[in-house]
Amino acid sequence: MAKASEVKEKMTIDRRNMLKALVGGCATASLTGCLVREQEPGAKGWVPQQYDAPSSWPPQVRGRVPIDPENPSIARDDRKCVLCGQCIEVCKKIQTVYGSYALPVKDDFICIHCGQCTLWCPTGAIVEADDRTRVLQALKDPTKVVIVQTAPSTRVGLGEEFGMPGGSWVEGQQVAALRRLGFSRVFDTNFAADLTIMEEGSELIERLTGKSEAPLPQLTSCCPGWVKFVEYYYPEWMPNLSTAKSPQQMLGAVLKTYYAKKTGIDPRTIFSVSVMPCTAKKFESVRPEFNAAGRYWKNDALRDIDAVLTVRELALMMKEAGLDFSSLPEESYDSLLGEGSGAALIFGSTGGVMEAAVRTAYHAVTGQKAPTLAFNLAPVRGLSGVKEASMDVPGYGKVRVAVAHGLHNARTLLDRVKAGTARYDFIEVMSCPGGCIGGGGMPRSSVPPADDVRRSRIRSLQIKDAAGTLRESHENQEVKELYRSFLGRPLSHLSHQLLHTDYVSRAKHLKVDPQALEEILAGQVTEASRS
Amino acid sequence: MNGSNAVLVDLTQCVGCGSCTVACKLWNGKHYDKGAPATGLHPVADHSNWTTLTQRKAEKDGAPAWRFVKAQCMHCEEPACVSSCMSKAMRKTEQGPVVYRPDLCAGCRYCMMACPFEVPKYEWGKVIPSVSKCQMCSTRLAHGRSPACTDACPTGALRFGRRQELLGIAHDKLKTGRYVNKVYGEREAGGTSWLYISDIPFGQLGFKANVTSESLPAIAEHYMRKTPALLLGGAALFMGLSKLIQRKKAVAAAKEGKREQ
Ligand code: SF4
Ligand code: SF4
Numbered sequence A: 001m002a003k004a005s006e007v008k009e010k011m012t013i014d015r016r017n018m019l020k021a022l023v024g025g026c027a028t029a030s031l032t033g034c035l036v037r038e039q040e041p042g043a044k045g046w047v048p049q050q051y052d053a054p055s056s057w058p059p060q061v062r063g064r065v066p067i068d069p070e071n072p073s074i075a076r077d078d079r080k081c082v083l084c085g086q087c088i089e090v091c092k093k094i095q096t097v098y099g100s101y102a103l104p105v106k107d108d109f110i111c112i113h114c115g116q117c118t119l120w121c122p123t124g125a126i127v128e129a130d131d132r133t134r135v136l137q138a139l140k141d142p143t144k145v146v147i148v149q150t151a152p153s154t155r156v157g158l159g160e161e162f163g164m165p166g167g168s169w170v171e172g173q174q175v176a177a178l179r180r181l182g183f184s185r186v187f188d189t190n191f192a193a194d195l196t197i198m199e200e201g202s203e204l205i206e207r208l209t210g211k212s213e214a215p216l217p218q219l220t221s222c223c224p225g226w227v228k229f230v231e232y233y234y235p236e237w238m239p240n241l242s243t244a245k246s247p248q249q250m251l252g253a254v255l256k257t258y259y260a261k262k263t264g265i266d267p268r269t270i271f272s273v274s275v276m277p278c279t280a281k282k283f284e285s286v287r288p289e290f291n292a293a294g295r296y297w298k299n300d301a302l303r304d305i306d307a308v309l310t311v312r313e314l315a316l317m318m319k320e321a322g323l324d325f326s327s328l329p330e331e332s333y334d335s336l337l338g339e340g341s342g343a344a345l346i347f348g349s350t351g352g353v354m355e356a357a358v359r360t361a362y363h364a365v366t367g368q369k370a371p372t373l374a375f376n377l378a379p380v381r382g383l384s385g386v387k388e389a390s391m392d393v394p395g396y397g398k399v400r401v402a403v404a405h406g407l408h409n410a411r412t413l414l415d416r417v418k419a420g421t422a423r424y425d426f427i428e429v430m431s432c433p434g435g436c437i438g439g440g441g442m443p444r445s446s447v448p449p450a451d452d453v454r455r456s457r458i459r460s461l462q463i464k465d466a467a468g469t470l471r472e473s474h475e476n477q478e479v480k481e482l483y484r485s486f487l488g489r490p491l492s493h494l495s496h497q498l499l500h501t502d503y504v505s506r507a508k509h510l511k512v513d514p515q516a517l518e519e520i521l522a523g524q525v526t527e528a529s530r531s
Numbered sequence B: 001m002n003g004s005n006a007v008l009v010d011l012t013q014c015v016g017c018g019s020c021t022v023a024c025k026l027w028n029g030k031h032y033d034k035g036a037p038a039t040g041l042h043p044v045a046d047h048s049n050w051t052t053l054t055q056r057k058a059e060k061d062g063a064p065a066w067r068f069v070k071a072q073c074m075h076c077e078e079p080a081c082v083s084s085c086m087s088k089a090m091r092k093t094e095q096g097p098v099v100y101r102p103d104l105c106a107g108c109r110y111c112m113m114a115c116p117f118e119v120p121k122y123e124w125g126k127v128i129p130s131v132s133k134c135q136m137c138s139t140r141l142a143h144g145r146s147p148a149c150t151d152a153c154p155t156g157a158l159r160f161g162r163r164q165e166l167l168g169i170a171h172d173k174l175k176t177g178r179y180v181n182k183v184y185g186e187r188e189a190g191g192t193s194w195l196y197i198s199d200i201p202f203g204q205l206g207f208k209a210n211v212t213s214e215s216l217p218a219i220a221e222h223y224m225r226k227t228p229a230l231l232l233g234g235a236a237l238f239m240g241l242s243k244l245i246q247r248k249k250a251v252a253a254a255k256e257g258k259r260e261q
């Protein structure tokens, strides 16, 4: 038997050259290169990230997160992956998802669809799942009325894709670009964020005043990554999640009911698109229960949202269409579902939902405008991982709130509440560090994402909120009109039908590994510590 | 061969990330083909996918249980491909890998017929094709390194080591009762350098159940007897030519002197 060490540089003939010789004769053998060294196939490559020296120590290749080929939010191109392990880094340490469950796996690729891995992947191997193709098809289809909504954060992200500084404000140009791409109406998710505050704020008041049996603290429900996280890891907290849908889903539901009715458009012809800073929104839009319009019209085929584009996908569509960003005018949203308050705008940053809710809930309980503090709720602003605040509400008492962003921080906060060392009435959680402005669908302006980019986007939202006159959700005229002419009031029967939802435990799809989780939370895990 | 190298695959520890398939392509410079994925429910094992990862939707205790099965050359202790090869293009090295050398291959493809695991593949699309299969990263092993795939595995599902030690580890794990009581590869085909343990019966995960535990050269001969005479004749002609040209080459080499040294 031959030894591997025998594989020496020995002259021999290969079959390739033998055939060459058969055809052309071997007189010129040495000229045509018949003389070759002994060879083995393969081993021609290189594993990036690996210092190429013999060692018994685990090398610098770290592997990668598993991704379901059917994941509705993210996809990976194997040709670009260099096994650097950055996706594991964020998924495990920032989001506490990868590595938190015991092996063997059950029947799921555990993923909350946050898309943070798309922001950390140095080569761009992980990207959002493609929805551009379907949107382009719909735009070409003359039987479809293609209507789009844009999330708060999108207008402080899109510009970066066109070389503008972090956080550049491009709301008007974004609207103009969407019209030029062929969308027939451009609506604002901010409208639905105000609507969310009306519903979620009313729900909070019912919980605070004991009118509803649902428990405190109330947890926000507008981040679909966070919602799935609760469904996986904290199913016992599901009753605490606000039943209010996210703004995206609310807008989708009223678009194909209220708006369709009011304008006489056949809801079956509407193709409803949203532009989001988020990949989890893609997952949210395909959750089976989100066909409120379908139930309303008794037509199961009607989905509230038909396609979700990330900001990056929109930028790509614009580039493909050859739109010159710098020459776009600033245009305004279409009316009926196009007005948004400053409170809705700051939904995009961590602490923003809380601040928006406080402004409106205070007003609802006291009948008065909230104090100035609620218009710059400093304790819940900024990038610390867990933030808290409290406010005296006349006629009720002290309301205690907490905010977390990034799921590592959310776990820390929830575990504190669970252990009874902290008590709150209302908790806001966003999966992505910084909130939606740091979402998995935002431009990769720094890789991995840096706090200064996050801050610049947050600053932009806060400046616009402070400069505006409409800063409270309950003052949104189009929302008022929606209640007046269609829904009645917050938490009405119809509101419940269209704007609220329930949750499903996913605990059976994984077995949490408490010890591994503890190590992750303590931040002590290094890849080298694996067995 | 008990001092030789081996890999123990613990199927309960695999999360299905596919890092192993990517590492293999990176190290071996293999191409990607969208029509022939290396991972998923129906991966395609071919000349550029030396290793595949098959997602299996199995069941355990009445509940669905997904497992991911990495497949590659098993690197048999007594390989049928080696004994079926007339031109010594397949060799078992002392370090463990069964290594294929295209420069010696006559193209007869007996190895493909002989392999009990259907591992060797042919580069059908090429004008001058070779056989193609996992080399267990023999050139890495020769330099004291482990195979690329085992290096890249983030969970430790792939463990590289001495076969004898790994068998010990495997049997210790079986004693926990969390596995089916079998080390696949301990005896299959006379023993292989890739060993598997699993918590779900191997048959349900697509492993061949009926692989003989005897060594395979005898069976390879049986295959060869069945091969059409014409083909054999063709191969003989080929071999003859090969020898002839080798002699001419030796002469040419002598003339070239030390140019290549
Ligand atoms: S989307 Fe989020 S949860 Fe899913 S793999 Fe990426 S980082 Fe992990
Ligand atoms: S971050 Fe990207 S390149 Fe790195 S291992 Fe993950 S998918 Fe591969």
Ligand code: SF4
Residues within 6 Å of the ligand: A042, B023, B024, B025, B027, B028, B050, B051, B072, B073, B133, B134, B135, B136, B137, B147, B148, B149, B150
């Ligand atoms: S041992 Fe090397 S050649 Fe074989 S499957 Fe692993 S990486 Fe590929």
Ligand code: SF4
Residues within 6 Å of the ligand: A063, B013, B014, B015, B016, B017, B018, B019, B020, B021, B053, B068, B070, B152, B153, B154, B155, B156, B157, B158
């Ligand atoms: S690298 Fe490891 S965990 Fe990932 S698929 Fe391969 S064997 Fe499984």
